[in-house]
Each structure stands twice: as structure tokens, then as C-alpha cells.
Amino acid sequence: MADIDNLIHDGNELAQASKWDEALECYRAASALEPTNPEIWFLIGCCHFKMNYGAGAREAWERALLIDPTFEKARVWIHRVTGLSGQIPITAKT
Secondary structure (H helix, E strand, C coil): CCCHHHHHHHHHHHHHCCCHHHHHHHHHHHHHHCCCCHHHHHHHHHHHHHCCCHHHHHHHHHHHHHHCCCCHHHHHHHHHHHCCCCCCCCCCCC
């Protein structure tokens, strides 16, 4: 069984290299092992956002907030990309 910390570390390294698909695989594997970890869902959302999949980003960040309503990073990013409309565009750009 893969260690969650190693999966997150590997995902972070891949994300820093802009290898979003591969980073997402690591984060998804980590989420399968620890589905109630809001940080993992936040990272999944960040990958989706960087891959221009706004709906996936929103879904992952909302899941992080369902797990932990005080998880501020997810709340900040949802607000950052939705602005006043409350909607994340399907193709969000940074």
C-alpha cells in the first residue's frame, strides 16, 4: 500500500513541474486511501484548475469544504475563481 505522505509529496513535485495529469493521479490515489482529508481534495481541485477544468476544481474544493467547513484555502480559491457570480467558468484560466 502506498504511503499517503509519499503520494502527496510525489504529487507536489509533479505539480511544481507542471505535470498536472501525473500529479492528479498521485492525489487521486491518496484520496482513495484517505477520502476525508480536505487537503488532498484541495490539491485535486488545484490540478483541475490548472488543467482548465473549472467544474472539476469547484467540485473538489466543495468536497474539501464539506469535509471541513473551516478549510480556508478551499474557500479562498472558490471565491478567487468565482468572483461575485458564484460560478466557476468551465475553462478557468490563471
